Amino acid sequence: MDIDPQDRRYLSEINVVPLVDVVLVLLIIFMITAPLLYRGIDIELPASATNNIRPTERVVVTVEKDGRIFVDKERVPPHNLVPFFRSLAVNKPDVTVYLRADQGVDYGQVVGVMDAMKQAGINQIGMVTEPVTPASGKRSVKPAR
DSSP states (O other): OOOOGGGOOOOOSOOOHHHHHHHHHHHHHHHHHHHHHTOOOOOOOOOOSSOSOOOOOEEEEEEOTTSOEEETTEEOOGGGHHHHHHHHHHHOTTOEEEEEEOTTSOHHHHHHHHHHHHHHTOOOEEEOOOOOOTTTTOOSSOOOO
16 A cells, blocks of 8 residues: 555644643642642751740630630629720730620620720720631621611
């Protein structure tokens, strides 16, 4: 059987299977070697009797839906907040206070607790919230209309 040169057809398609194989192998190699390149330097730190860096104290203030106020797990009446926070600021000057308030709590009560903290000299206040989950789309604040 003799093939005539006129009947030859050229393959004009690119075979991508070997290309994909090579790319996947390179991807795996880079995924394995990349974490090894950014490895930290191993050192032995010397021991010291005095430590200049102090961890900050953290206190959590919770305002429940019914208006009860707790500092960590201790209940504090609203009229005793300023003296309580003042003694806290004197005993722990670098304290950071995290404020947690129920979603149904009156805004004025939350501002009152924050005002008591400021009057007592506590300047580092953080607000604790729940993150919005993309699946539920739950929002803690209703949009204004």
